[in-house]
Every structure is written in structure tokens, then in C-alpha cells.
Amino acid sequence: MRPSPPERVAEYRRLGWWRGETVDALFRRGVAVQRGAEALADAPNREALVGSAPRRLTWDQADAAVDALCHALAGLGVGRGDVVATQLPNLVEGVLAFLACARMGAILSPVAMAYRGHELRQILPVVEPKVYLTVGAFHGCDHAAMLTELKREGVTAAEIITLADEAPDGAHRLSDLIAQASTAPYPTTADLDAAEGLTICWTSGTEAMPKGVPRHHDHWVVNGEALVEAAGLMPGDTVLNPFPLINIAAIGGMLMTWLQCQGRLVQHHPFDLPIFLRQMQEEKVAYTVAPPAVLNMLLQNEALLSATNLSALRCLGSGSAPLSPWMVKGWQERHGVTVMNVFGSNEGCSLFSTGEAIPDAEQRARFFPRFGAQGVEWPAQFPAKIRTRLVDLATGQEITQPGIEGELRISGAMTFDGYYKAPDLTRAAFDDQGFFRTGDLFEIAPDGGGRFYRFVGRCKEIIIRGGQNISPAELDVLVESHPKVREGACVAYPDERLGERVCAVVALKPGVEALTLDELNAHLKAHDIATFKLPEKLRIVEALPRNPLNKVLRRDLGGVAAS
Template sequence: MRPSPPERVAEYRRRGWWRGQTIDALFRAAVAVRADAEALVDAPNRQALAGTPPQRLTYAELDRRVDALCHVLAGLGVGRGDVVATQLPNLVEGVVAFLACARMGAILSPVAMAYRGHELRQILPSVEPKAYITVGEFHGCDHAAMLVELKAEGVTAAEIVSLGAAPPAGAMALDVLMAEAPAAPFDTPADLDAAEALTICWTSGTEAMPKGVPRHHDHWVVNGEALVEAAGLQVGDTILNPFPLINIAAIGGMVMTWLLAQGRLVQHHPFDLPIFLGQMQDEGVAYTVAPPAVLNMLLQNEALLDGTDLSKLRCLGSGSAPLSPWMVKGWQERHGVTVMNVFGSNEGTSLFSTGEAIPDPELRARYFPRFGAQGVNWPAAFPAKIRTRLVDVDSGEEITEPGREGELRIAGAMTFDGYWKAPEITAQAFDDDGYFRTGDLFEIAPDGGGRYYRFVGRCKEIIIRGGLNISPAELDVLIEGHPKVREASCAAYPDERLGERVCAVVALRPGESLTLEELNAHLKAHDIATFKLPERLRIVDALPRNALGKVLRRELSGVVAA
């Protein structure tokens, strides 16, 4: 499967935007020159996550591990173009699975650990994975047992492989399969092309169904190149990854940067501040990411950093919520660390407020460079591979003057080509000129000489909780299935740590009452991911609607905040 039209592939390679180089070729090149260097490191709490000790692998050891998993997957019937699904915490196995799929020409489809049967019943029939790699008990859910049940329902025919020594009946132990795998190299198909699909990641928008985002090798390489340049990474740098390996933030922002820098990737999961700070010091981390609230807290409580050696740390990425100018300035002045403001999405929205593009830390917190805007040039290489513009939501007119908000639209080398098996949604996602409609509102900043964007808000009705997208439409439908509910609509309310949380606004049937606990018990019975559960409930007489009967979700903000 090739996500990009051949003419786009040819044009972007002619321009030098895409290399035409596979991920496996990049990995083999790193192995050739860094064989004995440490490549991949587990978090120190792996024992609690997977029941086995933390692992530290050199490039040569990782290469052999990738070969072994290729043999295992091939033995399970996985071939070129077949899908391998994973549902894993941040363990070395997630990276091994990504590299194994790249080596054998398979397609990796990673799903969030929080996904349950509700989401998996939508995803798995769509991608039809040949194999599913997961763990057992994790945060109150036995994932391997859940998959066995789904397989018995006919949701999937995948061979189920589980980490740990005692998988449930119907699943196989990955450690046993790896130990029995041939100790021989696995040959990549000689004609494997970098335009062949490598991943299908999942995202949520205004639609109730999760949407698959296919990407090929060229997509991933250019995304990694952008972050290497933006973060100023050097050969051999250590990168600390707190993101689950399920989307562009982790794969493009962490795994690909590690691979291109031929450095060391240190895994972290779930977010635990003492462990995170310990890893930053003990592993000599040069680049990592953290939520704005965490970076704020560390500056406000310097005692938390007492005794922590951050001398190797050069850059911190942050985003998903507005950054405080005092925080960005504080990290730069007190610790010599550049905080890079990041705005991105699975579909390829890529704006990075780097220290080079915006040296002033307070401006960097508030603005994003107008990468790819006509007539605005930047010294770095990757902005030339991006195209952006602002469009008036009502008139469709392109906005070129400061102070007027419009939807950010983006095209270029980092942007995806369309959703998985969803031609109608794909058609709506792009405008007539091929720009992706991000659903995010920006304005050209009045100061800065027209070189900066300022984020205003969203015109798409998604809720972003801790970096994870939640479709309010999906929740609305499920909540309206409650026997006490007449109508419902979910909206976001701000949260300092997670950016946003979910509030359910509900109109009840006559004579009924409802608690948040009752509502969430109803939703849990539908087996939805726990991060989607509302954390606030507001009861109203009726939902605000326009003349056509559509719920005015923006007008719910006052109700939610009450």
C-alpha cells in the first residue's frame, strides 16, 4: 500500500524533500558505525510494567533483536504489506516492533494502552492485523485476555502475542517465540520502496470513529529530520521519550530523531516526575519533552531540581497548552535550556518555535514562526518543505494581514495524504488546493513584522486531554443512550496539568436525576478508553442550538465553567 500519489513522491524526491531511503536502511547505517554503542534503554520501572527487568541494548544487540522478531512475525504469517498491531507501554519491544516492520515491509498499527473493546471493535476490522503484540495486566486491564475475548467474538483473526511468562490461553509468549527464533539475519525485500506504508496511527476528531493516518518511510524520515534540526540534536545525543509509541509525537519526534542522530533512546512510562528527573540526570539527556504544567512546577519549586545535574540538557519540547513566557524565559536564564514551543498533529501540522527562529524566550512562548508562508523565509532547511496559510472560516478568503483570525491550513512534505479507508472524510479534510484543514485558529501576530502566528483556538470540536484527542461526538452518542438522559453534549474545560478535561452537559428526562458516578458507570459498560470519561457533569434544562437544531458547542463553555 502506497499512501502518496506517485506524482507527489516523484516531485518531493526531485525537490530533495524526501530521501527515498527506508527506515531499515537508516537503522542498518547506524548499526554499521555504532554497533557497540548503547542504543535503546528501558525505564527503570519496567519490572512493574511488564514483570521483567529493564533492558539496555547496544545497536548490534538491537539489530539481532529486530531480526528475531522478523522471524517470529514471518512464522505467524506476517508478510510484506500485512499489518502488525501493538498495544504496549513504552518498552524496548515497541521500538523493536517498529524496526521489524520496517525491515520486513510490514505495516505497524499501534494503539493506545487506554483503548478498550469499544475502540478496538472499530479499529481491528478495518486494518485486519495478522499479529497483535501486547502485555497482560496493566492499570487494571489484562490486555492479552481482552484480545483473546475479542478474537472469540470474531472482531479479529490476529495471532495474539503477549509479553510475560504466563499469557492467557489463546495467546503466545513473546519471550518464548523470540528465544526459538532462528539466529540468522532477516533479509529486507530487495525492492522495498520508501513510499510503501509503514504505519497506520489513530486519531480522533469531530467524527465518532477513530481515524487511521497512514504514513510511509519518506514521511517519517522528513518528520525526524525536522525535529533533529529544530532541537539542535547532535550525533550520539541521548533522547528521553515519555510519549507512548502510538503517534507522530513519539515516532516522528522521538524514535526518528534518535535514529537520525544515531544516539540513544531512553524510554519512560507512565509519567513519573522523580523517575523522569532521575533519568534526565543519570542518562545524560540532551533532549526531551514535558507538559507546560510540569515545567512551570519545576521552576516554581527549585528544590525539586536540587542535586539534579542538567548540564547535558540543551532543549525541552513542550506544547498541547499555551506556554507561560516567564517559564520559557526562566529555563533559558536559570538553566541554559531552550524551551521549544511545539504545535503538531498526527496529520502533519508542524510548527516549532525554536531558539534559532525566535531567540527571545518570551516571544517564543506566545508565537510560532510562519513556516511555509509566502514571502517569509527562515535560515533552517525544514521550513522550506512546509506550506502554510490562514483562511477565513466563513468566506474562504486567504488572510494576509495581522490581527485577523483564520483556520491554519498546511501542506508539504510532512503532511499526510488521507485517512485510512475514509475517502469522504479525506475529501472534507483538504481544500481545493490540497491544503489540510487543521481546524485550528491562528492570527498573524500584530508585532513581529508578519513573521509569527499566534494560536487563537479551535474551530474543530475536539478535546485534547494530555495530548490525546477525544471526540465529543462519540461521547454524546453514548451518553444519550443512558435511560435517564434526553440529550447530551460534551465540551472541554481547562486544566493546568492536562490542558483540557471533559465535561458532560446533560438534559435529563422528566423527574430524573443523575450523578457523575452513574454516568461513568454507563460509559464504562460500553468499554471505552478511560481517558475519555467525563470528569465534570453539568445538568441543564436544554442544550443551546442554532436555528437548524445543531448544538452550539462553543456556547457550552459558560455552563462548563460554572
């Protein structure tokens, strides 16, 4: 599998955007430099999650473990170009599986732990994995048993490997395979090209079926390079990864960042705040990511923060929802930590509001640099590898003036080339200039001197009330700033007269018994927002529905709002 056309590979390598270096070559460089230094660490709660003790590996040990896994996979018939599917929590083994595929020339296809038979019946026949690596019982589901049943149904012919002590009939225990594997170095695939496929990750959009996003080594290497530069990371830094290793956020933003830094990658799963803070202190973490709601809460709990030594922490990535300016400013002024606003997707459309590009904390919360926009230059190297433009959805014309909403479209070194075995979806995903249609509305910020984008909302999430467009993302930040609200999101509900109206769906803070619509709207009015944006319905829930990356599933709130 070669995801990129040969002409694109040749052009990007001529420009120096892609270097033709494989992930395995990058890993081997780290091994040669770091050797006995610690490379990988599990979360301390691993045993409670999967029944086995946490692992810590040096670079040398990780290299030997990758060789052993390569031999084990090869023994089950995995070769160059074959697919290895994984369904794992954030464990050391997930990283080793990625590196083993990179060494063998195989293709890793990781799926979310939350996926069950419904999603796997859609995915597995498409990628046809030779091997499926998973765990046993995890959060009420025996994944190895589930895969065994799917194999009986004929959904997949994959060999099933489990990390558990007991394997279902017909499945293999990883410990047995490793014990039987050769201890010799796995033969290097000498002619492996960095343009050969390495991963097929899965993303969900407006389509019912998950979409495969294929990427090659060059894609992943440049993603790691960009994040290291954006976050200001240094050689040997420790990165704490709370994202599941299933897509660009974790693989590009965490795993590849670790490889570029030749430091340590510390795993965390599922998100548990006390363990997260403990790891940040004990592992001396320089960079990690956290949802805006968590960063808001921590900043409001100085007692909790003061009990945690965060002296090694320099940068926090955050995104998936608008950031509050007071929060970004507070972390910077009170703790000397840069909060970097991140916009991106599995398809690779990435913008980073870095401390270098936007030194002002409040601006950094509100804006994204116009990386790749014609006539706008930036001091860092990675923005030159990105191309962006705004397009009016009604006219198709490119927007160059501030204050006009349009769809962000993006291309460049980090953007994928098309969905796996889905030509119709691929054609619809790109415009006639080859730019990926992100489905996100931005504007050129009127008060940014033409250098910044401002996120407006998802094209299909916009609430249209009586002909007026309302960004639910804009309202979310204000709703969540109410002192009684733990988390909140706004969504449309149908109205015969106006088409749509706004419903606020909120979860209250512990100890708060009630919140009225009048109370909420009084708070919103204090922020001087337009009256047509005010919610006309309020629904109280225990928690907002979120995907594995902690992003609010706004579409799932439609039924709540309509009730």
C-alpha cells in the first residue's frame, strides 16, 4: 500500500518536507544514542486494568522487544504489506506493535477499545488483518472472546493474540509467542520505502460507517517533527500520553514526538486525574495534553495544584473545544506553562497556536495562526509545510477579508491522500485544488492584523435560528464558565417557526442541586452576547457523551434537546 501518489512523494521530498526516513530508522537512531536510558513506561494502574504488572523498558530493551514481536508476528504469517489490527488500552505493547510493523514493513490498524461487534463487522472485512492483538476482560468486555466469536461468524480470518493469561480456544497468548520467538535481531527490510503504508486509522464523520485513514512513514515522521517544534520540546524530554494509540492525536502528537525527542513516553489510560497528576510529578513530564475542562478545573483548584510538583512541565496541549482566555492566561502567568491550542483531525489538518506564534495568552486561546496562508510568514519551519485557505460555502470563492465565515481547507505535508478503499468519499473530501475540506468554519480574525484564524464551529453543527447562524462552540465556553456548571454543550432542537432553537445541555458540579434557564441566561447576558444566541431550553444530565478522545458527541445530544 502506497497512500501518496509518486509525484507527490517526489515533490515533497524535493522540497525537504518529507525526508524519506522510515519510522524504524528513526527508532534505531534513538536506540543508538540512548541505549540504557528509559524509553517507555506503563501507567501505575496497569495491573488493575489488564491484570499484569506495569512495564518499564530502556531503549535497548524496547529494541529487543520489537525484534521478538516481529519474529512472533512473522511466525503467524505476517509479512510486508500485511495488516496487524490492535485493540489495546494505552500499554507499552501498543507502542511495540507500532514499531514492529514499522520494522517489518507491515501495516498497523488500531481500533478504539469502545468498538464492539457492530463497528468491527464494518472494519475488519475492509482491512482483512492477518493478526488481531488485544486484551481479555477490560471494562466489562472480554475482547479476545469477542474476536473469537467474530472469527466463528466469518467476519475475520485473523489470528487472535491476547495479552491475558488465558486465551479462548483458537487464540494465542502473547507471552507464549514471545517465549518461543527467536532472540536474534529481526532482519532489516533494506529496501523499505518511507512512502509505503504504515497505518490505517479510523475516523467517524457524518457517514455511518467508520472511514479508514491510511498513512505512510513520511506522514508520521513529519507529524512528529511539527509537534516537537510547536511544543518547544528538547532532546530527552518526557511525554505523557493520555490519548488512546488509535489516531493522529496519540501516534503523531505523542509517540512520534517521543521518537523525535529520543526521550521517554509514559502511558496513561483511561483518564484518571489523580494518577495523571501523580505521573506528571513523578515522571517529570515536560509535555502532555488535557481537555479544556480539566485545565479549567485544575486552575480553579490551587490546593490540588500546589500539592503537585509541576516544575518540569513547560507545555500543555489542549483542543477539541474552544479554550477559555482566562485559563490559558492563568497557566502562563501563575505556573509558567504555555497552553497550546491545537486544531486537527485524523486526516491531518493541523493548526497549533504556539507560544512562539502567539505570545499573548488570551489571543492564543481565541485564535490560530494562519499557517500556510498566502503572504503570511512565520518563524518556525513546520508552518511552511502547510497550506490553508478559507472558502465561502455558498459561492465557492476564496475568502481573503477578515470577518467572513468560510470552510477551512488544508493541504501539505501532514494531510492524508484519501480514505482507504473509498474512492467516492475521497473525491468528496477534496476540492478541485486538492485541498482537504475540513468541515470546520473559520474566519480571518478582524482584530488580528490578518495573521490569525478564529474558529467559528462545525459546518454541520451550526445552529440556524430564524436565518441567523449560531456557533454552538462559542456558547459552550460561556456556558461552562457558569459557576454551577461542570461541563456543558449547546445543540439545536427543531422549531416550526424559526427552524431551530438553542438548547443548553449541562452537567452540574458536585453538590449543586439545581440550575434554572433564567440563571444560565443571566450569566450569558453578562457577557453581552446577542440575544438570539441565548438558549431557550435547558437540560440537566449526569455527563456529556464523549468519544475515546474525550470530544463531546454533539450529535448524540440531539435527542436530549428534542425531549
